[in-house]
Amino acid sequence: MQGLILLNKPQGITSFSAVSAIKRAANEKRVGHTGTLDPMATGVLPILLGRATSLSSLMLDADKRYTAEIKLGVTTDSDDITGNVIFEREVKVKKTDIEKAISVFMGVLEQIPPMYSALKKDGVRLYKLAREGKSFEIEPRKIEVFENNLLSFDEKENTFKIDVHVSKGTYIRSLARDIGEYLGCGATLTQLCRTAASGFSISDCVSLEDIQNGDISEFILSEEQAVLHLPEINITDKQATRFCNGGQLGYDRLQSFCFSDGTLLRVKNKGRLLGIGVADDEKKQINIKCIINYPE
Numbered sequence: 001m002q003g004l005i006l007l008n009k010p011q012g013i014t015s016f017s018a019v020s021a022i023k024r025a026a027n028e029k030r031v032g033h034t035g036t037l038d039p040m041a042t043g044v045l046p047i048l049l050g051r052a053t054s055l056s057s058l059m060l061d062a063d064k065r066y067t068a069e070i071k072l073g074v075t076t077d078s079d080d081i082t083g084n085v086i087f088e089r090e091v092k093v094k095k096t097d098i099e100k101a102i103s104v105f106m107g108v109l110e111q112i113p114p115m116y117s118a119l120k121k122d123g124v125r126l127y128k129l130a131r132e133g134k135s136f137e138i139e140p141r142k143i144e145v146f147e148n149n150l151l152s153f154d155e156k157e158n159t160f161k162i163d164v165h166v167s168k169g170t171y172i173r174s175l176a177r178d179i180g181e182y183l184g185c186g187a188t189l190t191q192l193c194r195t196a197a198s199g200f201s202i203s204d205c206v207s208l209e210d211i212q213n214g215d216i217s218e219f220i221l222s223e224e225q226a227v228l229h230l231p232e233i234n235i236t237d238k239q240a241t242r243f244c245n246g247g248q249l250g251y252d253r254l255q256s257f258c259f260s261d262g263t264l265l266r267v268k269n270k271g272r273l274l275g276i277g278v279a280d281d282e283k284k285q286i287n288i289k290c291i292i293n294y295p296e
Contacts, residue, residue, distance in 0.1 A: 001026045002050030003220040008205035009037050009045040009194075021208060022047050025216045034059035034226075035197060038173075040082055043194030044202050052223035054290035058264065058276070059226055063146065065165045065196035068189060070176040072158040075186035079114045079173035089185045091158045095150075098160050101182045102148045105175060110140040114173050143170040159190065199229060223292055224266065224273040231259060232266040233277070233286070240269035240295040249277065249286040269295055 009018050015036045023031045032053045034046045043066070048056055073091040076083030115138065147165040154160070164172065173189045180187025195202045206219045239249055249267075251257050259265065261281035267274045274293055277286040 001028045001217065001220060002052050003048075003223050004052060004226050005047045005049065005211070005216075005219055006200050006205040006221070007045045007047050007211070008202060008207050009042055010208055011042050012039055014039050015045060018045060018208060019047060021212065022049070022216075025211055026220075032056050035062075035064070035194075037194060038080070038192070040080060041192040041194065043192075044197045044200055044205055045194070046198055046200060046226065048223065048226065049220065051292050052226070054292060055223060055226050055276070058230075059198045061168050062198040063165065063167050064170070064194055065163070066172050067151065067161060067163050067191075067193050067195055068172050068176065069159055069161050069191035070179065070187050071190045072160070072180060072183065072187050073185050074188045075177070075180065076188045077115060079171075079177045080189040080192075083188070087186065091185045093158070093183050093185060095153045095155075097183060098153055098179075099150055101179050102150055102162065104182060105179060106145050106148055108142060108144050111143045111171065111174050111178070112138050112140045113171050114177075141169055143167050145170070145175070163195075165196075198226065222273075227266055227273075227276065230264050230266050230276070232268050233257070233259075234268050235274075237269065237295065240274055243267060243277070243286075243288065244274055244291055244294050246288065248280075248283070248288070251284040251286075254286070264289065272296060 005022060007018060009015065015033050019031050019033050023029065026049055028049050030053050031047060031049050034048065034056045037043065037045055046059055071081065072093055073089050075086045077086055144167040145164065149163045151161040151163055164175070172192055176187050176189040211219055233254060235243065235249065239253065243249055259279045261279055263279040265277045265279065265286065267277045272293055275291040276289040278289050280287050
């Protein structure tokens with residue numbers, strides 16, 4: 001099987017476990033996701049099957065949108081409610097305080113990822129170092145928060161919800177931690193749902209239960225849906241054969257080619273996506289990034 005599945009990942013399982021379930025349902029060895037969700041998180045998890053897995057790197061760079069619930073007055077070692085509580089503080093925060101804090105965490109920011117994360121330091125996952133009790137420094141990373149909107153505030157429970165649109169590499173757990181530090185009482189993430197990623201929304205997704213209980217082929221979309229944001233070029237039958245056999249395509253043989261150096265392109269023949277090419281101005285040719293299909 002080959003194509004794209006838009007999964008609404010359920011709470012309580014890892015992204016790896018979700019991929020394993022899809023592998024079994026599809027009886028396909030080559031399956032991969034395009035952006036990890038923590039076990040406590042739910043929401044949009046695009047999964048690619050077959051040769052379409054070659055497109056995964058093109059989806060990892062996409063921005064994402066989340067709804068998150070954050071509890072004030074509690075700080076944990078993992079920056080979410082599944083971790084060990086480090087300390088608790090009294091909360092004297094009003095809605096206006098949260099609105100101000102949210103406005104501070106907008107635009108381009110430097111963010112320190114959570115100690116318990118899948119990032120690597122000297123080749124070792126951070127969560128492994130943390131579990132071993134080893135001390136280490138985490139380098140801050142540049143991220144961008146495009147939107148950060150307050151949805152609700154429960155003053156009695158000291159919780160609030162946000163709708164946040166962020167760049168790749170942003171940890172909402174870290175955002176919750178930093179907002180809590182700014183407010184002076186600490187905070188931790190209690191719920192998280194990815195509502196949009198790679199141009200897809202949660203309304204486009206299917207549940208794992210439906211996939212496991214039905215015919216998985218009914219839920220598989222064309223792999224081209226994953227890269228519709230890329231411009232396309234259409235090539236002749238002869239060029240299609242050359243491209244799929246590993247040959248580059250010269251600019252001079254392409255009609256009305258006007259893309260800049262480094263542009264990623266959907267290379268198509270008779271409406272069929274063959275693969276992804278890369279514009280190379282120095283050599284005046286389209287180089288091959290990956291082959292997905294072959295001419296019919």
